[in-house]
Amino acid sequence: MQRLSPVRQQAVSVSLATGAYAISFGALSVAAGLDVWQTMALSLLVFSGGSQFAFVGVIAAGGSPGAAVATSTVLGLRNGFYGVGLAPVLRPMRGLRLAWASQVTIDESTAVALAQPADDVPARRAGFWWTGVGVFALWNAVTVVGAVLGSRIGDPAQWGLDAAAAAAFLGLLWPRLASRAAQAVAGASAVLALLLTPVLPAGLPILAAALVAIAAGWRAPRSRAEVPE
């Protein structure tokens, strides 16, 4: 068997690891009350783990579909910045290629692309496409498995699926807590969301946390290290 280049090996391993946790998304989405088709549509169309977990999290908490869309979209804003960061690697693009590149612009494809040496544009490009398409294929396939399994198990809390969803958010948050400022924003956001939970409709306490981010990011930090990646 011909060996894959290092960047392609990285892309495949990241795709396998990321694809595997679509099983928890599929199961949690069905537990939140979406059916198997709706769960599959979220993975195909939204295709951004954090946004998808957020969407079903808001629905599971009894929030409105509008609040789910808003939370999912705000959480996906970072993907827009990835496109800017990838400009030297991918531009120029047009038509179907641009449409596809947009759909697979996520945490993982960006990370693998930008982890390659800055002067090796072909390796960066390969990292983006192999990871993006690899995660897309596995994420969607494994979502179906999770949704079908999840729809057969009855009360989700009995199986600890509500705790699994909390752990999933913690796992997505964890790598972003390197700086003191990020830790402070995370702490303030969690406290604000809990304080607002008894007084606001479900979904809105989560969105209100975005205000903490605006307050924290408004003024320039004393050192660059305080701003998370």
Added chain:
Amino acid sequence: MSAYALLWAAIVAAGLLAWLTKLAGHTVPEAWLENPRVHRIAAFVTVALLSALFAVQAFTAGSSVVVDARVAAVAVAAVLLWRRAPFIVVVLAAAVVAAALRWLGWG
């Protein structure tokens, strides 16, 4: 519109907005997004929303703040993350801890 149709509309809208966000990044003139304030806020928004989602998912039921089996589950998850366990292991361990505690009749 029925609740089911409304949920479908929300899914399609979320998908469209997600794609347009990504497309915007690939097509805007680079200078537009070089504003450092915009960059800082964008970086903090991800942290803020994930943290709020975590808190609401772990510590609330309906419109009240509660302490139940999920607290022990997320504590175990935090220790595993600190020990650099893979994501899927963290999620499964949290589910097992909460399910076991509830089976024993707590939370």
